[in-house]
Amino acid sequence: MVLVFQSDPLDTEDARGRFYHVCLGRMQEAEMPVPPPDQPYACPRCGVELETEDFWIAQVKGSV
Numbered sequence: 001m002v003l004v005f006q007s008d009p010l011d012t013e014d015a016r017g018r019f020y021h022v023c024l025g026r027m028q029e030a031e032m033p034v035p036p037p038d039q040p041y042a043c044p045r046c047g048v049e050l051e052t053e054d055f056w057i058a059q060v061k062g063s064v
C-alpha cells in the first residue's frame with residue numbers, strides 16, 4: 001500500500017477528499033496533491049512512483 005484516500009464527510013467544501021502517501025509503511029501527515037498526468041510523483045525516500053491514475057484508483061478503492 002503506497003497511497004491512501006480519505007474522505008471527510010464533514011468537509012463539504014472539499015468533497016473529493018484527501019490523498020496521503022504511505023512511505024515505507026508509514027502514512028505521511030502531509031496531504032498529497034494529485035500530480036499532472038505527465039508528471040508522476042516520485043518519492044525520494046521509498047522510490048515509488050505515483051501516477052495520476054493511481055490517485056483515481058485510490059479514490060475508488062480507498063488505497064492503492
Ligand SMILES: [Zn+2]
Nearest residue numbers: 023043045046
Ligand atoms: Zn515514499
